[in-house]
Amino acid sequence: MTSRYRILSCDREEFSQLRRELHRRAFPNPELAERVRSILERVRAKGDTALVELTRELDRVALSPSEFCRKDPPKRPAAAIHKALCWSLANVRRFARASRPKDWRIRNREGAWVGERFLPLERVGVYVPGGTAPLISTALMTIPFAREAGVREIAAVTPPPIDPVLYYALRSAGATEVYSLGGAQAVAALAYGTETIRPVDKIFGPGNSYVVEAKRQLFGLVAVDLLPGPSEVAVVADEHAQARFVAADLLAQAEHGPSSRILLLTPSRKVLEEVIAQIEEQTETLPRRSMVESVLRDHALFVSTRTLEEALELVGEFAPEHLSLAVRRPHEALRQVRHCGAIYLGSYSPVAAGDFLAGPSHTLPTGGSARAFDGLRMEHFFQRTSVLEYSKAALARVEPQIARFAQIEGLAAHGRSASVRLDRGIRAKEAGLLAEKGPFG
Structure with a gap:
C-alpha cells in the first residue's frame, strides 16, 4: 500500500x-490575535476611514464609504443556476419554519405559571466568505433563518468585489443591506458601527482565521453564533x-x-x-x-x-x-x-x-468543539426570555421558602418583597428569622 x-x-x-x-x-494563534486586535482598534477609532484604508491594504480594492453599501438591483442568473438557488432556498426556509421555537408555559409546584417567550433579534450581521471562492451556499444557509425568524434588519458583508451570483443570492435570501467589506474589519464594523454601518446585535457566518479571531475578541460586546x-x-x-x-x-x-x-x-x-x-x-x-x-x-x-x-x-x-x-x-x-x-x-x-x-445550515462546529457546541439553528436568531406569573395564593404557598432563602443569603429585602404582598406581620417575622441559628442549626 x-x-x-x-x-x-x-x-x-x-x-x-x-x-x-x-x-x-x-487555541487562538497569539500573533494572529495581535494582528486582529490592531485591525479592530483601527476600526473602532477611525470608523469609515479605517475601512477605506484596510480595504485598500488587504483586499487591494479602492472604495469610498458611499460605495460600501450595494443598493443596485441584482441581476437574475442563468436559468440552471437560478433553479439551483431556488431549490436550496425552498429547503432551507422549510427547515427553518419547522424548527422555529415556540412560546410555552407550565404550572410549577406552588401553582405559578412559568415559561419562556421567544422574540426575534432586531438587527443581525451575516458574514459570507467571498474572494476566489464566493460561498453562495452560505448566504442561502444563514440569511433565510434570520428572515423566517422575523429579524427586521439583516446586514450582509462579503469581500469585494462581490460575485454577481452571490449578490443575487444575498438579496433573494432576504438581506436588507449588503456591504462590500471583508475580513476582520468587516466584523469590527458590524460590532462597533461606523458612520456608514449601524452596529448589529449578533454576528453570524463562517470566515477565514482573521474573521473567526475577530468574532472571538468581540464576543461580549456583540453576540456571535460560533467560531467555525x-x-x-x-x-x-x-x-x-x-x-x-x-x-x-x-x-x-x-x-x-x-x-x-x-x-x-x-x-x-x-x-x-x-x-x-x-x-x-x-x-x-x-x-x-x-x-x-x-x-x-x-x-x-x-x-x-x-x-x-x-x-x-x-x-x-x-x-x-x-x-x-x-x-x-x-x-x-x-x-x-x-x-x-x-x-x-x-x-x-x-x-x-x-x-x-x-435544509439544515452548513455552519457547524469544528476543531473538536462539537463536544459542547452545535451548528447554526433557528433558535440562534431569537432572544429567549423567562416569564413568571404568581397569584396571591401561589405566593402564599411558597413565601416561607422565600423567607428561608433570604435568611440564608442575608438578603432581607428579598424576603420582604414577598411577605409585604401578603401583609403577614412583616416586622415580627423578620425579627424571628434573624434571631434563629444559622442554616446548620
Whole structure:
C-alpha cells in the first residue's frame, strides 16, 4: 500500500494513543490575535476611514464609504443556476419554519405559571466568505433563518468585489443591506458601527482565521453564533461501504482548503485500501488537485480499527464537523454516536447535499468543539426570555421558602418583597428569622 498517507492499524496500545490525539482543542494563534486586535482598534477609532484604508491594504480594492453599501438591483442568473438557488432556498426556509421555537408555559409546584417567550433579534450581521471562492451556499444557509425568524434588519458583508451570483443570492435570501467589506474589519464594523454601518446585535457566518479571531475578541460586546474553523469530515465505513462514494466525500471536504481535515475509520482493511485507491484515481481529475494533495499529505488519517464499535467510539473523540456513516445499518450506528456537527446516514447521503441545499445550515462546529457546541439553528436568531406569573395564593404557598432563602443569603429585602404582598406581620417575622441559628442549626 502507498506510504504517502498516514495509515494506522489500531491495536490496544495505539487505540489509547489515538483517542488522546483525536480529542482536540482549538487555541487562538497569539500573533494572529495581535494582528486582529490592531485591525479592530483601527476600526473602532477611525470608523469609515479605517475601512477605506484596510480595504485598500488587504483586499487591494479602492472604495469610498458611499460605495460600501450595494443598493443596485441584482441581476437574475442563468436559468440552471437560478433553479439551483431556488431549490436550496425552498429547503432551507422549510427547515427553518419547522424548527422555529415556540412560546410555552407550565404550572410549577406552588401553582405559578412559568415559561419562556421567544422574540426575534432586531438587527443581525451575516458574514459570507467571498474572494476566489464566493460561498453562495452560505448566504442561502444563514440569511433565510434570520428572515423566517422575523429579524427586521439583516446586514450582509462579503469581500469585494462581490460575485454577481452571490449578490443575487444575498438579496433573494432576504438581506436588507449588503456591504462590500471583508475580513476582520468587516466584523469590527458590524460590532462597533461606523458612520456608514449601524452596529448589529449578533454576528453570524463562517470566515477565514482573521474573521473567526475577530468574532472571538468581540464576543461580549456583540453576540456571535460560533467560531467555525477549517472544514473537516470523518467517515465510518464497514465492509458494505462503497469505496468510491467514501473517497468522493473525503475529497469534497479536502478541497475546502489546505487546513481541512479528513478522517476514515473502518474495521475493514479491504475497504481502507479500496478507498485510498479511489482517492488517488479521483484526485487526478480535480481542478484543485494541488490543494487536495496537500490536505491528504498533511491533514488526513486512515485508521483500520478492530471493530465497528471501536470506530464509532473514536469518532466521538474526534467530534467532527461532518460525519458520514457509510455502514449497513446506519440507524443502529447513529445511536452509538455523540459529538458531531451534522451526521449523514447511509451510502446515498453525500456531505455536499448538506453543504448546498438539504435544509439544515452548513455552519457547524469544528476543531473538536462539537463536544459542547452545535451548528447554526433557528433558535440562534431569537432572544429567549423567562416569564413568571404568581397569584396571591401561589405566593402564599411558597413565601416561607422565600423567607428561608433570604435568611440564608442575608438578603432581607428579598424576603420582604414577598411577605409585604401578603401583609403577614412583616416586622415580627423578620425579627424571628434573624434571631434563629444559622442554616446548620
